[in-house]
Amino acid sequence: MQCNICEVRCEINKHSMGRCGTYVSTGNKITQYPGMGYLGAYPISIEAVPLHHFYPSGKFLQIFSTGCNFQCPGCMARMPASSRPPSQQSSLSPSEIVKRVLQQECLGVVSAINDPVANYYLFRDLAVQAQEKNLLVGCSTNCYFTSETLEEFGQLVDFVNVGIKGYSDRGYKNCGVTSSTPVFRNISRLFDMGVHVETSVAYSKGNEDDVIKVAEAVSDISSTIPLHVMRFLPFGYAPIELEPSVGEAEKICSALHRYLDFVYLFNSPGTKLLNTYCPECGNLLIEREFYRPFGSRLVKPWVSHKCSCGYSIPVQGKASTEGFSEAGLIDSYSISQAFSMVHAVLTCLGVLDDYKLMDIWGEDKLMDVWSKVSNPKTLTQIHYMIRQPYSYLEFIRFIAEKANMPKKGEELVSFIHKRLKIVQNLSAGKSSYYVYYCMGSPFFALNAGRMENNLVTFSGGVSINKQLQKEGKLGVSVSPSFINEHNPGVIFVSGFLSRPLDEFYALCQKYEIHVDAVTQHRVYEIPPSWDFGSPRWILGLMYIADKLHPGKLEVDLKKEADDFYLQFYGMRFKEARPNRSFHRPSSGIWPHTQTLYNDLKMEMPKQGSTKNFDNEIIQPFNILPALISSSKDDRKGVKPQ
Template sequence: MKCKICEMACDINEHSTGRCKTYQLDGDKIIQDPELGYLGAFPVSIETIPMLHYYPAGKFLQVFSTGCNFKCPGCIARLLASRRSLGWPTLNPDQVIETALKLGCIGIVSTLNEPAANFYMFHELALKAKEKGLLVGCSSNCYFTEETIEELSGFVNFMNVGIKGHSDDSYRNCGVLSSKPVFRNIEKLHRMGVHVEVSAVYMKGKEEDVIQVARTLANISTSIPLQLMRFIPFGDAPIALEPSIGASERLCNSLHDHLQHVYLFNSPGTGLMDTFCPECGEVIIEREFYGPMGSRLLKPWSNYSCECGHSIPVTGTGAIESFSESGFMGGYRISRAFGMVHAVLTCLGIPEEERMLEVWKKISSSEALMDIHHMIQNPTSYLEYIRLIADKAGVQEKGEDLVSFIGKRLELIERVASENDGGSAYYCMGSPLFALNAGRMENNLVNFAGGQSINKLLQKEGKPGFNVEPGFINDNNPKTIFISGFLSRPLYEFYGLCKYYGIEADAVKQQRIYALPPSWDFGSPRWILGLLYIADKLHPGKLEIDIEQEANTFYRRYYGIYYSEAKPNRSFHRPSSGIWPGELTGCTHA
């Protein structure tokens, strides 16, 4: 029997559960796999989904399950999208609604995996949620049939549509035929009163395709918010496909020729997360980077009119206080937690994703994840994290081997740090004004290496940091500046921004600004290489070791390749070996 939920039109029979792997044939009808349920339910601020013009700062319950009708390389949530037999405890729709009401959420939003894979379950959830006065929405690739989109519009209030590009080629790279159904469905949803925002991935070299997305959306309505998702190469995607933050900002600004409200994501420190008045250009409300694909309002937003009289199209009343997610919770940060577990297991000789999911099942409670969140922020407690994962995987001996490798180098760095003063240092991400939180691993690496992180003077909280004034950097005059290996920008852009903002610290004057290699300072056991790198920059020549040789030793021992053979990417899991199936599209949603 043909499935009518999405344009893939899969045959569902006794041998096939379709592309999503979540449907079954029951007599003469297609049903949802009865074992399917929601794997997680966490309260979030709506901006982390992200939705920017819908009930600003509203507290929603984020839920997710498994399965997807697309196969996008570089997907940020590929493990959930792949519909494996996870065997986790699940929540049914009634339990989800009970949780939302208990936590004081105003609505429920399905994210991380594609709701087309859970359509009947999502439908049941939505109808029951509406009976309780809850708003309902989702993040989706929106590849639904016209029949489904008509039905969907009757029970969802909002949707963030993840667009892969304008060309059909960009959709073929995700295993489907064409972009046309997506734009058709956006027009239908908009016409039927569903609040729609669009996320479009921007990969280096694909500027014209993104511009065509904006033009097509403008033909529907120039008021549809467009979120430009700077491509971040997770998995085996080569870093060459990642556009710089500067290039992304230029493209984002050009899209205002077509749409009133365009925002730039995955670019810490950018000012293009703010809402500007399209008439006079005044800043209406400010936001800042809040983890992968997320943002956060810097103050409550209740007045949607500019002083010039122009009204900003926003649906719903803004919350008086923003909800702050803890630990790994909220938006797409849970997918980074997956990667951090997988990163350790890979170094323990367990690259298989099935084994990773078995371990995840044992540590996936909110309490356990919060404990892990604290453990990974410090060099010494990270060793206990390795032991925890090794124990859950039943490979304690391999865990001790990794602990011993790291421990010996910690002893060397500790000795050098005790004998030398590394001076003050500042740690930022992407922009000189985006300071990493004081308690994060990166700043603890600086202090462990014998430096004094000026970030420790900051009391404000954010994920993973927040914007500071240029005066903070100048007043504390760091001798060295480090740029995060997770999200960085080319050094020439960085120095240009320092000049633009009037940052005149010694680190700038003496050209002591260093960008860490990807995932060498957070998220992966490779942080020990980042610590060696940091210590070497703070105490030139004192370590008496060759950093590249150390990297070769680590990579050969734990990845089976030499550092010189590895292709840099942003994955916590492992460096790429260079195997990449062509110039493919990324995934803004599962």
């Protein structure tokens, strides 16, 4: 039977569960996989979806399950999106979700992380039960529904954030589907149906024209629809060269204001473009601060939506007078991040084949981790384990035990422990430097208790971040006066969300940050994933120690990096093309995937021309992920679309 939920229109039969991998045929109709439910349910602030013009600071219960109809390269939620359906014992039913919404006094429920397209019948049951309790219902979605399904879907939801892959068909073909047309058609129809619609689009270097066309297309529907610009972060196979700087992203957002009244910039700590400005007079109406790559939070409650010039901002629903802050790793981005950190350890243990990784994840061994990661207590436990150098070793042992690879786990622990002792002996003499650790901007300080600041203190430095009283996800905004008053002699810029040093120094000059680290050019950008998220932090620790104790570490950092990469990735550091991935050391072809790469290359005449295959293989939206996904579908008996 043909599935008509989305425009992929998979054939569902006894041999195929479709692209989503979550549907079955009972002979005369298509249903959800038996016993399928939701894997997690956590309260979040609505800005985490993100939505900026719907019940500001409202508390919603975020839910997620598995499956997706898209196969996007570099997807941050790839683990849950591509996992097999959960068993009834490890998931939550719609009635249990509604019960939690009421118990936790949330305004409603929002489906995120994986797309509700993959769980449509489950989501429909939930929406109906939620509406009966007068609860709000919404989701993040690629909105690739068929017209017939959208008519029903529009009656089920109060709000959506539609993730747009681009205006041209190319972006959609890179995700394994054919066209952008259904998405813009569906956005228009949802808007006409009275659903609150906000949109998101990724901006990478080279797709400026496409992003502008997205803004034009959205403005044709309504210029009041907010557009959230996601500064592209290269994960998976994507090379870091495609990541625009924060400054470049701010420039394109300014260009988009020619078409849309409200444009917001994400993945950019310290930017002012999370704020809402009056489209008529330009007045600052509400201030937000960076709270996570895909989220923000209000600095103060948004009580009035009317500007002094008389313009009324189209915001739906009453704003909460008290903002809700998620603890630890409990929110959509942080949950995905937690899986990425587990993935990073597994990679170092030798689980390099994605098929094997998914098999391990689905077995009781790591399904135990998966179900525990869905448990707030374990999320809290992991949150604290990854914040200190020695407790991180226990995190490695925890994952190694679940993967039944204790010996490999101890090899990794031993490598890190030996170098911890070297730095610990060096730092016994302390460093004379006061140290400031920021992310992306000099005005965004990492939280005092984060791993990065603990690496500084472990190395003997004095972290001025420890003076911060306020906390937020990743960090908090600070003023130039805070930096100047503490006068750090060294500034480290996070390896996860960074900013080119020329932009960094320019901002310091513009806002008169005249500390020793700036005037004496001791601002250092940590290599990607060398200070958080991956066991590679041990290399970051040695890098930090070397800067805080010049000439005293007596360790060849290049050799240390080569040793780590050879032992745990099977490649030299100098051969790696780094990006923002926690688990991947390179955006190119790993040695262990070379055979697969060669096999695919041999198959290319059947698929199309082999011209430029070697160059295209490392592009962010390349053919390799789609071919791998097709191979995986064939393994499962899924008919490739």
